[in-house]
Amino acid sequence: MTITRRGFLGAALVVAxxxxxxxxxxxxxxxxxxxxxxxxxxxxxxxxxQGVRTMAAVLVAEELAVEVADVTLEQAPGDPAxxxxxxxxxxxxxxxxAEPLRTAAATARCLLIAAAAAxxxxxxxxxxxxxxxVRHPAxxxxxYRSLVPAAAALDPATVAVTLTPPERWRxxxxxxxxxxxxxxxxxxxxxxxxxxxPAGSLVAVVARPPWIxxxxxxxxxxxxxxxxxxxxxxxxxxxxxxxxxxxxVADRTATALRGRELLKVAWTGGTPAADSRVWLDALEAAxxxxxxxxAVQRVYRLPLLAHAPMEPMNATAHVTATGVKVWAxxxxxxxxxxxxxxxxxxxxxxxxxxxxxxxxxxxxxIETDAVFEAVACSRAAGQPVSVRWTRDDDTxxxxxxxxxxxxxxxxxxxxxxxxxxxxxxxxxxxxxxxxFASPVVVKASGDHFPYAVPGDVTVTLxxxxxRTGFWRGVYAGQFGYAEECFLSEIAQAGGHDQVEFxxxxxxxxxxxxxxxxxxxxxxxxxxxxxxxxxxxxAVAVLATVDAAARRVRKVTAAVDVGVPVHPSGVRAQVxxxxxxxxxxxxxxxxxxxxGAVVQSSFRDYAWARITDCPAIEVVLVxxxxxxxxxxELAYPPAAAAIASAFAAYGGPVTGMPxxxxxx
Amino acid sequence: MSRYRLHVNGRRRTVDVPGETPLxxxxxxxxxxxxxxxxxxxxxxxxxxxxxxxxAARPCVRSVEDAAGARITTIEGLHDHPVQRAWLELDVAxxxxxxxxxxxxxxxxxxxxxxxxxxxxxxxLRDNVCRCGTYPRIRAAVRRAAEIxxxxx
Numbered sequence: 001m002t003i004t005r006r007g008f009l010g011a012a013l014v015v016a017x018x019x020x021x022x023x024x025x026x027x028x029x030x031x032x033x034x035x036x037x038x039x040x041x042x043x044x045x046x047x048x049x050q051g052v053r054t055m056a057a058v059l060v061a062e063e064l065a066v067e068v069a070d071v072t073l074e075q076a077p078g079d080p081a082x083x084x085x086x087x088x089x090x091x092x093x094x095x096x097x098a099e100p101l102r103t104a105a106a107t108a109r110c111l112l113i114a115a116a117a118a119x120x121x122x123x124x125x126x127x128x129x130x131x132x133x134v135r136h137p138a139x140x141x142x143x144y145r146s147l148v149p150a151a152a153a154l155d156p157a158t159v160a161v162t163l164t165p166p167e168r169w170r171x172x173x174x175x176x177x178x179x180x181x182x183x184x185x186x187x188x189x190x191x192x193x194x195x196x197x198p199a200g201s202l203v204a205v206v207a208r209p210p211w212i213x214x215x216x217x218x219x220x221x222x223x224x225x226x227x228x229x230x231x232x233x234x235x236x237x238x239x240x241x242x243x244x245x246x247x248x249v250a251d252r253t254a255t256a257l258r259g260r261e262l263l264k265v266a267w268t269g270g271t272p273a274a275d276s277r278v279w280l281d282a283l284e285a286a287x288x289x290x291x292x293x294x295a296v297q298r299v300y301r302l303p304l305l306a307h308a309p310m311e312p313m314n315a316t317a318h319v320t321a322t323g324v325k326v327w328a329x330x331x332x333x334x335x336x337x338x339x340x341x342x343x344x345x346x347x348x349x350x351x352x353x354x355x356x357x358x359x360x361x362x363x364x365x366i367e368t369d370a371v372f373e374a375v376a377c378s379r380a381a382g383q384p385v386s387v388r389w390t391r392d393d394d395t396x397x398x399x400x401x402x403x404x405x406x407x408x409x410x411x412x413x414x415x416x417x418x419x420x421x422x423x424x425x426x427x428x429x430x431x432x433x434x435x436f437a438s439p440v441v442v443k444a445s446g447d448h449f450p451y452a453v454p455g456d457v458t459v460t461l462x463x464x465x466x467r468t469g470f471w472r473g474v475y476a477g478q479f480g481y482a483e484e485c486f487l488s489e490i491a492q493a494g495g496h497d498q499v500e501f502x503x504x505x506x507x508x509x510x511x512x513x514x515x516x517x518x519x520x521x522x523x524x525x526x527x528x529x530x531x532x533x534x535x536x537x538a539v540a541v542l543a544t545v546d547a548a549a550r551r552v553r554k555v556t557a558a559v560d561v562g563v564p565v566h567p568s569g570v571r572a573q574v575x576x577x578x579x580x581x582x583x584x585x586x587x588x589x590x591x592x593x594x595g596a597v598v599q600s601s602f603r604d605y606a607w608a609r610i611t612d613c614p615a616i617e618v619v620l621v622x623x624x625x626x627x628x629x630x631x632e633l634a635y636p637p638a639a640a641a642i643a644s645a646f647a648a649y650g651g652p653v654t655g656m657p658x659x660x661x662x663x
Numbered sequence: 664m665s666r667y668r669l670h671v672n673g674r675r676r677t678v679d680v681p682g683e684t685p686l687x688x689x690x691x692x693x694x695x696x697x698x699x700x701x702x703x704x705x706x707x708x709x710x711x712x713x714x715x716x717x718x719a720a721r722p723c724v725r726s727v728e729d730a731a732g733a734r735i736t737t738i739e740g741l742h743d744h745p746v747q748r749a750w751l752e753l754d755v756a757x758x759x760x761x762x763x764x765x766x767x768x769x770x771x772x773x774x775x776x777x778x779x780x781x782x783x784x785x786x787x788l789r790d791n792v793c794r795c796g797t798y799p800r801i802r803a804a805v806r807r808a809a810e811i812x813x814x815x816x
Contacts, residue, residue: 047758049759049760050757051757178751178752178754179754181756182750182751182754182756182759185756185759186747186751186759186762186766187698187747188696188697188699188737188738188739188763189698190759192700192760194691194701195697252680252688252692253688253691254680254681254684254685254688254692308794309758309760309794310702310708310758310760310793310794311758311760312701312702357758357759359700359758359760359761360757360795361758391702391704391708392704568754572754572795572796575797575800576757576796576797578796579795579798580796601705602702602703602707602708603707608798609788609791609792610784610785610788610789610791613799613802616799
């Protein structure tokens, strides 16, 4: 018997469909229990380090009354019609995954209980599942494996499925289990993109535009093709919003890199004189003047940022007469499948997309450029080809967080609290494609001012002079940063306590006030404070710095995510957001000179090192709110709290990074 | 193309590659030891850190020719090592891509300084980048690994 689930929003509907008689398994889209009692969960979304696989294991273990380690994980291929939304973006994963996975596991549990009740001839209400067994007061407990054949033969439509109520949760929000893939990670066995390529795959590296927008004019590949092991040189058209280039396909990575060095490409077109200082000045020049008191306004200039995941971009593809198979660290397997189907004019059924573990994503792996490159190379070579980006490629050809300028202004009441506010933003869209080219969408993403101060945000979009993309926090990373830094400056100018100032602007009993109070209890007398409310979650961040040493000493973040499914993972996401904030406030930025990105690796893209790491405390604040999002949540306020903390000792925040020229 | 003898994880192996080939690619693509990760290729991130004659080294910027004859230990050469146990206990990893390098750097640190203070930990791991932000847990796990090695608890 096979159970499929239709409809991923609202109430779950479980439908039985015929399955081979010999298939003695309880089988739903997301959960299987086999005749040996082994439980397998199919994780619908890719894990980029944010922990969705562990979350899936916790949810399934909870509902099947086993331990987290008892659940084996499989990764779903790209197929949203079967698995529901699969993109990991915009802090949606926990909210989208929790109900389908719990329902699937609860269905399996209720079938097992029904089978036991039938065997014992007792009412199902008298039976419970615990520790992998079904129990009844009058009978010896039955392990799941002894019940699977009978349970698999039941019609699930005849079984009432009940979710475990929160007061009986053993694992959700409570488990001390670590990350599900941790053992593979610490032994080096974890398989990311390169390790997932089929044996015998060729490797390709790509000569990329030396300045923005350049395209290959003439290519002399004679020296490249003379290198033993080089198989082909492939000219790549610009895939989607990506860039073109010339791929060198070889039997080994070192060979491909050597072949790329010997390639002679004449490039044409593009913007060889582009300069990010000019871009930023042009955005600032587009800000309108604000009438009123110039003392209560501030302009913020924010730089380009790269994603720089530890695993550089890569993808493996095998194009055959019957279709295309892709193995890649990606954030949107369904999107990859749809885009490939459209581009190749193939039915989706002929495109098999296998997301691998991803060595970080942060929004970069929403882009599909590496996949399209691999497909083009495999098509040309007639074999599976794994395209590998070097770190230099990754740093210089990212989909960057857009530059932005912000003019904040406020009118203050007699008590020094703001009674009106205005926020003008001039920036670039995240993508040339709708809906992201719309100021309405940009505003909806960034405009989350949580305090009781009337006012508005106006957004002006200018065409992006290079490829932009989603970056942690999306536009709240810029909007919220500017708004909180400005609020801090007003409070500081008026001699107010930063926490108390914000408390007065937040309704009593609100989630945000609760997290602010919780953070303040753990972190007395902070230098910087900021809050954020988004994705159905609330966070307050407090920071203490050593301004003279330009070091962040301590950061406390109190967070209310409704249901912190995997507590260690929740803390990890917040810790990561704090380190992103440390990095971007202290110095990481991408600059463009003479048409090219200046930075090329972690040597000059100044990401935080362990030496920059503050003490971080994450306080989980309970509430009865539904499960909320988290991945994007804590970055904007963490950056604002840290920058404002430095401003408590030095000049005001005028952009990002703090205290250095931007652009 | 030449033949080089490498001594990796206690075994003698041979590879047929040009001598200037970075050791990282020989480990990964000739010997199938993919625990050392490619992160930058220029010695700037630490994702490939392995031990060469007991010291933390970066195979992406060491040639096969140079490493021939040395004793090389990759993450695959550790077996239930105290550093790995501490990493699991403190649930250090997020994406995990940098962690083999962080762990190997820590193994080298503890071999030299059995009970490092925060400054010594920071100095040893300063050039191991973690993009997910696991540094606070790495610090704690290094201290915990030192405890395990000492036999505490």
